[in-house]
Amino acid sequence: MSRWIVLAIPVDGVSEADRDARTLMEFDGSAEEAETALLEAAGTYEHKLWKVRRREVFKCSGRSYFIRIHGRMATYGLLLQLAELVHEAVQPAGQPSA
Numbered sequence: 001m002s003r004w005i006v007l008a009i010p011v012d013g014v015s016e017a018d019r020d021a022r023t024l025m026e027f028d029g030s031a032e033e034a035e036t037a038l039l040e041a042a043g044t045y046e047h048k049l050w051k052v053r054r055r056e057v058f059k060c061s062g063r064s065y066f067i068r069i070h071g072r073m074a075t076y077g078l079l080l081q082l083a084e085l086v087h088e089a090v091q092p093a094g095q096p097s098a
Contacts, residue, residue: 001030004029004084006024007021007023008045009022009078009079009081010078011077013076038065038080042067045069049071049074051071051072055067055070056069064081066080
């Protein structure tokens with residue numbers, strides 16, 4: 001079983017100060033479970049909108065979607081990506097950090 005995160009990366013309709021990626025979820029699971037979670041996030045994530053009037057979901061790959069969400073006053077474009085943990089370094093207890 002692998003460790004996964006789903007990232008939302010704003011690419012359209014946001015200010016320069018609001019372009020930071022956000023982690024939407026983090027979980028353990030199979031690749032199939034992770035891709036299902038990504039698709040679910042693409043169908044439900046609302047960014048900053050209170051009420052989504054229209055949602056467009058474009059599949060880029062099995063591990064990324066571009067979503068365009070339309071509200072009454074704004075439209076946002078976001079790239080949702082699935083990332084798998086491939087390396088983790090853990091500092092042993094009692095050892096000073098470098």
